[in-house]
Amino acid sequence: GLRPAEPGTRPHLGMAAAQLRDLCRAQLAVESQLEREAQLHHALGRLSEGPLQDLEGAAKHYAEVQKRAPDHVPALRGARRVAMALGRHAELPALYDAELAVTRDPGEKARLLHAKGRVLERRLADPAAALAVYREGLAHAPGDVVLLKALERGYRRDESWPALADTYARLAAAVDDPPLRAAWTALRAHLTEAKLGDAAQAAVLYENALATDPHASDALAHVKRLGASQRRWPQLVAALRTEHELCRDKDARQSILCAIARVQERALGDAPAAIQTLEAALRARPADPSLLRELARLSAETGRTREQADALARLIETVSAPHEVVRLAMTLGQLHEGALRSEDAALGWFERALTADPRHRGAAAALERLLRGREAWPEVLAVLETRAAALTDPEAQAQLHHRMGELHERRLHDPDEATRQHARALALDPTHHESFIALTRLLSHAGRWHELVEIYERAVDRAPHDPEAIAWLFRLGAVLEDRLDDPAAALSTFERILERDASHLGAWHAVQRAAERAGRRDRLREALRSEAALTEDASRRDALLHRAAEIDAESDPQAACRALEALLARTTQHRASLETLARLRDEAGHHEALVGVLERLLPIVPLAEKARLHARIAELHERHLADDARAIVSYRHALAIDEKAATQAALADALERSGRWEELATCRRAQLDRLTSPVERAAMGDAAVRAAEEIGYVGAGTVEFLLDSSPGQD
Numbered sequence: 001g002l003r004p005a006e007p008g009t010r011p012h013l014g015m016a017a018a019q020l021r022d023l024c025r026a027q028l029a030v031e032s033q034l035e036r037e038a039q040l041h042h043a044l045g046r047l048s049e050g051p052l053q054d055l056e057g058a059a060k061h062y063a064e065v066q067k068r069a070p071d072h073v074p075a076l077r078g079a080r081r082v083a084m085a086l087g088r089h090a091e092l093p094a095l096y097d098a099e100l101a102v103t104r105d106p107g108e109k110a111r112l113l114h115a116k117g118r119v120l121e122r123r124l125a126d127p128a129a130a131l132a133v134y135r136e137g138l139a140h141a142p143g144d145v146v147l148l149k150a151l152e153r154g155y156r157r158d159e160s161w162p163a164l165a166d167t168y169a170r171l172a173a174a175v176d177d178p179p180l181r182a183a184w185t186a187l188r189a190h191l192t193e194a195k196l197g198d199a200a201q202a203a204v205l206y207e208n209a210l211a212t213d214p215h216a217s218d219a220l221a222h223v224k225r226l227g228a229s230q231r232r233w234p235q236l237v238a239a240l241r242t243e244h245e246l247c248r249d250k251d252a253r254q255s256i257l258c259a260i261a262r263v264q265e266r267a268l269g270d271a272p273a274a275i276q277t278l279e280a281a282l283r284a285r286p287a288d289p290s291l292l293r294e295l296a297r298l299s300a301e302t303g304r305t306r307e308q309a310d311a312l313a314r315l316i317e318t319v320s321a322p323h324e325v326v327r328l329a330m331t332l333g334q335l336h337e338g339a340l341r342s343e344d345a346a347l348g349w350f351e352r353a354l355t356a357d358p359r360h361r362g363a364a365a366a367l368e369r370l371l372r373g374r375e376a377w378p379e380v381l382a383v384l385e386t387r388a389a390a391l392t393d394p395e396a397q398a399q400l401h402h403r404m405g406e407l408h409e410r411r412l413h414d415p416d417e418a419t420r421q422h423a424r425a426l427a428l429d430p431t432h433h434e435s436f437i438a439l440t441r442l443l444s445h446a447g448r449w450h451e452l453v454e455i456y457e458r459a460v461d462r463a464p465h466d467p468e469a470i471a472w473l474f475r476l477g478a479v480l481e482d483r484l485d486d487p488a489a490a491l492s493t494f495e496r497i498l499e500r501d502a503s504h505l506g507a508w509h510a511v512q513r514a515a516e517r518a519g520r521r522d523r524l525r526e527a528l529r530s531e532a533a534l535t536e537d538a539s540r541r542d543a544l545l546h547r548a549a550e551i552d553a554e555s556d557p558q559a560a561c562r563a564l565e566a567l568l569a570r571t572t573q574h575r576a577s578l579e580t581l582a583r584l585r586d587e588a589g590h591h592e593a594l595v596g597v598l599e600r601l602l603p604i605v606p607l608a609e610k611a612r613l614h615a616r617i618a619e620l621h622e623r624h625l626a627d628d629a630r631a632i633v634s635y636r637h638a639l640a641i642d643e644k645a646a647t648q649a650a651l652a653d654a655l656e657r658s659g660r661w662e663e664l665a666t667c668r669r670a671q672l673d674r675l676t677s678p679v680e681r682a683a684m685g686d687a688a689v690r691a692a693e694e695i696g697y698v699g700a701g702t703v704e705f706l707l708d709s710s711p712g713q714d
Helices: 010-030 034-049 055-068 073-086 089-102 106-123 127-140 145-158 161-174 178-194 199-212 217-229 233-246 250-267 271-284 289-301 305-316 322-337 343-356 361-373 377-390 394-410 415-428 433-445 449-462 466-483 487-500 505-517 521-534 538-555 557-570 575-588 591-604 607-623 628-641 645-658 661-674 678-695 700-709
Strands: none
Touching (some): 010 034, 233 250, 271 289, 289 305, 305 322, 322 361, 343 361, 361 377, 433 449, 466 505, 505 521, 538 575, 607 645, 628 645, 645 661, 661 678
16 A cells, blocks of 8 residues: 655655556566556556656656557547657557547547648658548548648648638638638639639639628629629629618719619610619619719710700709809700700700809800800900909910900901900910010001011010021011112021021022112122032022023123133032023133133033034134135034024035135035925026136036026036
8 A cells, every 4th residue: 555645745746656666566466467468558658648747657658558459549648648749749640540449439530630630741741642541531520620721721732722722612611700711712713713724713702602691792892803803794793782772872882883883874775774773772862973974974975965954953053062053054055056056055055163262264265166156256255355354374375365465456347446455365375476466467468667677576575486587587678678679688688587597598589689678789690609609509509500600791891701701610510501602602702712601501502402502613613714625614513403594505605715625615505405485496506607707616516506506507
């Protein structure tokens, strides 16, 4: 027996445990039955695990129990506890398997398999084996939430999305609480959409979750979202109606009804149903601005203009802000003016808009348009005057006075009042371009040129940059040149353009024109040469330099000749320059030089003119240079192109003077061949004979020519 000691003290427990251990060991020494030995070893294991705090000893005793009684469940559990405490986790799966082998209850088997899986997952870092154990446990307890959660954790870690989705489905089926079942279904729906890419199936799952728990706000939000994106319009409408039933906020309820109406109209194409939804909402709140706006919008988009106008007319009575009144009145005016074809009603709405905001540009414009259509010009002017008086912006006021000026000029035919209105516009805004243009036009039509000159001078001074100033200087110069007949002042004005832009070709043209009209030949010549220096077109440059040389010729022919020769040095075949140079050489009596110029002209003139030039060259050789030989050559060139009688006669004279009788006979024969009259032919023969007798030479050719010219005569 054990000696009693003070209960509740640690020494007492240790002494008692030691005495019990010794007693059990003594009993083992004499025991021969295996079952009894197993019981004694189990008792020693419990003592070692507990009071004696000898885990190693406890492990040995539990092992001895397993040798003698493998189905001893308490010993198996004690061995697991000791192995866990000693950190011998690798021994635990076998110990769980040993207990599983002797366990018959499915629930207990599921519990043991879950514990084994936890060891594999957390202690032995073998998640794959753990998942297999969890699945095995689930086969014994299909609805076990703990095992399903363990599988969820593993599948999520391994990203096994299909298996995880199936696990969520089984979790939802395993619980009875509707909110929890809806939550598991929503998780499955999220996974199906985000990871499996099946938005349509996800939408169905969210709808199931919402059907399970109508208060599941997340599921409701996803049903609405996927209903829109997956075009599941009936389901979206059902979700919105569910939300409407659950919502207690009046404004939110009205917004939901508006959303339902939009889906019915735009997605389902059921405009009547949408309108019914809005009208049902309006019965609860007849003056609700949001519903009236939506009804107006829906009526507009479905082409129900009359219903839209009615809704807007009801809506305008519910608003007080001036800008809202203006906007609605403008819309109503446009509807009545357009689709409803009620101009009188449109005028009333536009007047209401302008009354709410006298500065409203659109209302004034609409009124003006309708009144213009009726040609009610005084009323139009009254609208413009009213708006101009209400505005404080000088530029806007100037624009209105400009429009009034246009009306006075074009509709009321009052140019004087139009001039005054445009002058008022310019007084308010000196940069108002349209009034400036109108004022210049009115002054021009009235012939008030000096006032127009002043206006243009103001425009030049006010121009913000050179291009605009140049444009006004051109207009100013045109008035001075054409209207006031003051080319000298116009020339000075165009010169001011060149001060701003020395390369402005238009200004150079204007300077040339004004200089010519003002008799400033020297300035004209300089302008022509300045333009030539700026011109890239070679033909244009040559024409300008030629014109400048012609002006030189008026006062200094020699300088003109030098200028032309310089031009021809660059452009050898400039015909106009060659012709002018030829004229100058002819006027100066420089015949030899003239021949050279004419010979330079020959290659560039048409064939018909070549004959004339050859004849002219021959004439110069004959009359001025006393060179019949070169004259004869030139005459022959001319005749080769055009056999004119005068040229043949001149050639004959030259041949006769040169005593080239046989050639003369040939020439006379050619002349004779051109004659058809017997009298003319006989006269030609007599002249040839007299010429031959005068010089004392009658050759065979002459006799033959005489016989041909007068056949049948002695």
